[in-house]
Amino acid sequence: QVQLVESGGSLVQAGESLRLSCAASVSIFSISAMGWYRQAPGNQRELVAVITRGGNTNYADSVKGRFTISRDNAKNMVYLQMSSLKPEDTAVYYCKATTVGLVYWGQGTQVTVSS
Numbered sequence: 001q002v003q004l005v006e007s008g009g010s011l012v013q014a015g016e017s018l019r020l021s022c023a024a025s026v027s028i029f030s031i032s033a034m035g036w037y038r039q040a041p042g043n044q045r046e047l048v049a050v051i052t053r054g055g056n057t058n059y060a061d062s063v064k065g066r067f068t069i070s071r072d073n074a075k076n077m078v079y080l081q082m083s084s085l086k087p088e089d090t091a092v093y094y095c096k097a098t099t100v101g102l103v104y105w106g107q108g109t110q111v112t113v114s115s
Contacts, residue, residue, distance in 0.1 A: 002026050002104040004095045009109030012085055016113075020080040022095030022106060027076055029053070033098045034071055034078040038091035038111075045094065049080060062088075085113045 003025035012018055020036065028034060035050035049059045049069035057069055068081040078095060090113050095106040 002031070002097050002099070002102075004097060004104055004106035006093065006095045006106045006109040009093060009111045011112045011114065014086055014113055014115050016085055017081070017083040018085060018111060020082070020093055020095075020109060020111070022078040022080075024076040024078070024097060027073070028071060028078070028097070029073045031097050031099045034069075035096045035098070036069060036078075036080045037094045037096055038089075039094070039108075040088075040091040043091075048093070051078070082111075085111075087113045087115045089113050 005023045008020040033050050033052045036048040037045050038048050039045040047060055051057045051069045051071050066084045071078045092108040092110050094108045097104040
């Protein structure tokens with residue numbers, strides 16, 4: 001069982017930066033992939049960024065060049081550095097852990113970007 005706790009969500013103005021954190025209850029060293037997803041009201045949950053155990057990353061086109069995902073295996077943490085935030089980035093952001101045959105989600109953290 002993996003518990004994930006997100007933090008760092010806030011209300012910010014367009015153009016500002018924010019860093020989200022995801023704390024895992026177990027070592028993430030062996031977890032296949034850690035990712036950030038988001039869900040805006042009325043929309044489906046969508047991939048924002050993912051990082052594999054080997055450090056490979058993948059981003060949604062809408063955030064490429066603005067967001068950076070990273071992981072600290074020693075601290076069991078995953079981060080999402082967000083810059084040049086836009087109102088359309090407003091959503092609940094969820095952390096996801098994918099391991100062999102299993103998927104775990106955090107409770108989410110709200111990010112609101114005002115124009």
